[in-house]
Amino acid sequence: MHAHEIVRRVRAGEMSPVEVTRRYLERVTDLNPKLNAYITINPEALSEAEAVAERMRQGEALPLAGVPVAVKDNIVTRGLRTTCASKSLERFVPPYDATVIQRLREAGAVILGKTNLDEFAMGSSCEYSHFGATRNPWDLERVPGGSSGGSAAAVAADLAPVALGSDTGGSVRQPAAFTGVLGFKPTYGRVSRYGLVAFASSLDQIGPFARSTRDLALLMDVIAGPDPRDATSLEVPPRFVEALEARVEGLTIGMVKEALEAGNTPGVLEAVERFRTVMEGLGVRFVEVSLPSLEYALAAYYLVATSEASSNLARYDGTLFSYRSEGEDLVEVMMRSRAEGFGPEVRRRVLMGTFALSSGYYDAYYGKALKARRRIYQDFEAAFAQADVLLTPTSPTPAFKLGEKTQDPLAMYLSDTNTVAVNLAGLPGLSLPAGNEDGLPVAVQLIGRALEDERLFTLSMAFERATDAAYLQVAPVA
Numbered sequence: 001m002h003a004h005e006i007v008r009r010v011r012a013g014e015m016s017p018v019e020v021t022r023r024y025l026e027r028v029t030d031l032n033p034k035l036n037a038y039i040t041i042n043p044e045a046l047s048e049a050e051a052v053a054e055r056m057r058q059g060e061a062l063p064l065a066g067v068p069v070a071v072k073d074n075i076v077t078r079g080l081r082t083t084c085a086s087k088s089l090e091r092f093v094p095p096y097d098a099t100v101i102q103r104l105r106e107a108g109a110v111i112l113g114k115t116n117l118d119e120f121a122m123g124s125s126c127e128y129s130h131f132g133a134t135r136n137p138w139d140l141e142r143v144p145g146g147s148s149g150g151s152a153a154a155v156a157a158d159l160a161p162v163a164l165g166s167d168t169g170g171s172v173r174q175p176a177a178f179t180g181v182l183g184f185k186p187t188y189g190r191v192s193r194y195g196l197v198a199f200a201s202s203l204d205q206i207g208p209f210a211r212s213t214r215d216l217a218l219l220m221d222v223i224a225g226p227d228p229r230d231a232t233s234l235e236v237p238p239r240f241v242e243a244l245e246a247r248v249e250g251l252t253i254g255m256v257k258e259a260l261e262a263g264n265t266p267g268v269l270e271a272v273e274r275f276r277t278v279m280e281g282l283g284v285r286f287v288e289v290s291l292p293s294l295e296y297a298l299a300a301y302y303l304v305a306t307s308e309a310s311s312n313l314a315r316y317d318g319t320l321f322s323y324r325s326e327g328e329d330l331v332e333v334m335m336r337s338r339a340e341g342f343g344p345e346v347r348r349r350v351l352m353g354t355f356a357l358s359s360g361y362y363d364a365y366y367g368k369a370l371k372a373r374r375r376i377y378q379d380f381e382a383a384f385a386q387a388d389v390l391l392t393p394t395s396p397t398p399a400f401k402l403g404e405k406t407q408d409p410l411a412m413y414l415s416d417t418n419t420v421a422v423n424l425a426g427l428p429g430l431s432l433p434a435g436n437e438d439g440l441p442v443a444v445q446l447i448g449r450a451l452e453d454e455r456l457f458t459l460s461m462a463f464e465r466a467t468d469a470a471y472l473q474v475a476p477v478a
């Protein structure tokens with residue numbers, strides 16, 4: 001079901017929040033063994049749904065009345081374990097809710113469970129999880145993308161109407177593309193990061209998944225907005241649902257030349273063309289734009305992200321809340337706890353980041369990456385002088401097979417080419433399904449100017465209305 005339908009039916013008294021939650025829990029029990037989308041089911045989900053019903057009886061008007069939400073397991077939930085798919089946090093039960101969780105609860109949503117991810121959100125396939133890989137509901141031999149693969153798979157298979165993920169370099173958009181759902185990465189600062197376990201703090205943003213633009217907007221209106229607990233959050237009120245009714249006529253979309261040149265599969269290019277044709281029919285103008293420094297984005301991203309990660313992950317030393325190993329003295333305990341608590345990709349990233357920041361190498365690596373970041377930002381500014389919104393494929397290929405890239409980290413990193421630049425520049429990016437290739441979904445990415453997030457929803461809604469929206473159907477889990 002769509003979240004907006006649930007809200008309507010619950011408010012009309014046609015269904016109770018408990019019935020809705022029970023229905024989803026049954027589906028999860030049925031299908032999660034095949035998908036491994038959830039790490040933990042919230043044992044309190046039904047009683048939380050009952051509490052929502054009680055609030056409605058008291059007359060509260062709740063924008064997400066009775067909507068079950070799946071939450072990526074790197075967003076902290078009070079009393080419900082939050083593992084980051086890592087052995088190091090396997091038993092960590094947070095004493096507080098992230099701001100987004102608090103806002104969801106206030107809005108009447110029910111936290112259904114915590115979804116699988118690549119450990120600490122580091123990966124593009126959801127295979128680097130201490131709890132095993134998540135599978136793509138369109139083809140169980142394929143990955144759902146990552147790192148928010150569990151949230152994407154859950155929404156695609158309707159094991160939740162909507163979900164939250166986090167996006168540092170594409171972790172919401174790429175899995176959304178691989179599973180045929182909508183995924184959105186807001187402008188840096190529009191959604192509070194308080195309670196999101198930090199990976200790369202200058203890039204991380206929480207973002208929603210849904211099977212309709214309206215649901216995506218409903219969620220954004222609840223989770224976005226300033227938060228005194230996150231100094232980087234911005235004083236900009238969310239107006240996403242309102243933006244669904246705005247007009248697209250007269251807008252200009254810039255096709256990013258470099259992203260459309262090499263490496264895309266035919267199905268991905270067809271999806272871009274299809275999107276263009278549909279939108280031209282609605283009066284949108286298309287021009288070609290260039291981002292010459294896009295070729296440095298991946299290198300810059302993997303330096304900035306790993307450098308920040310090496311610092312952020314220093315806290316998991318076995319002394320406070322993470323996995324603790326044995327040892328002769330404190331240093332040995334810390335070293336062993338980290339070596340045993342972290343999986344291979346996290347260790348690789350911490351090593352790369354520590355190296356990039358070390359004295360003697362700092363200027364050559366981290367310093368240079370910051371310069372490239374600046375150039376990328378300037379390229380975007382120039383492109384936005386010619387167009388209101390930019391267009392690229394979200395990912396150059398549809399979902400790949402399980403195991404296909406785990407032995408080759410570089411090949412894995414390459415699936416992020418089009419998404420990482422958006423995080424480096426702090427811009428909003430929306431992935432929307434626009435076609436398929438051999439039965440697998442493919443998607444386009446819309447990139448907006450900073451703080452013009454809502455415009456992407458206007459375009460997405462127009463595309464959804466103009467097409468038959470059959471691409472938003474529930475995945476078969478086969």
Ligand SMILES: NC(=O)C[C@H](N)C(=O)O
Binds near residue numbers: 121124146166167305
């Ligand atoms: N975390 C992300 O946004 C995904 C990216 N593939 C990474 O591994 O860093």
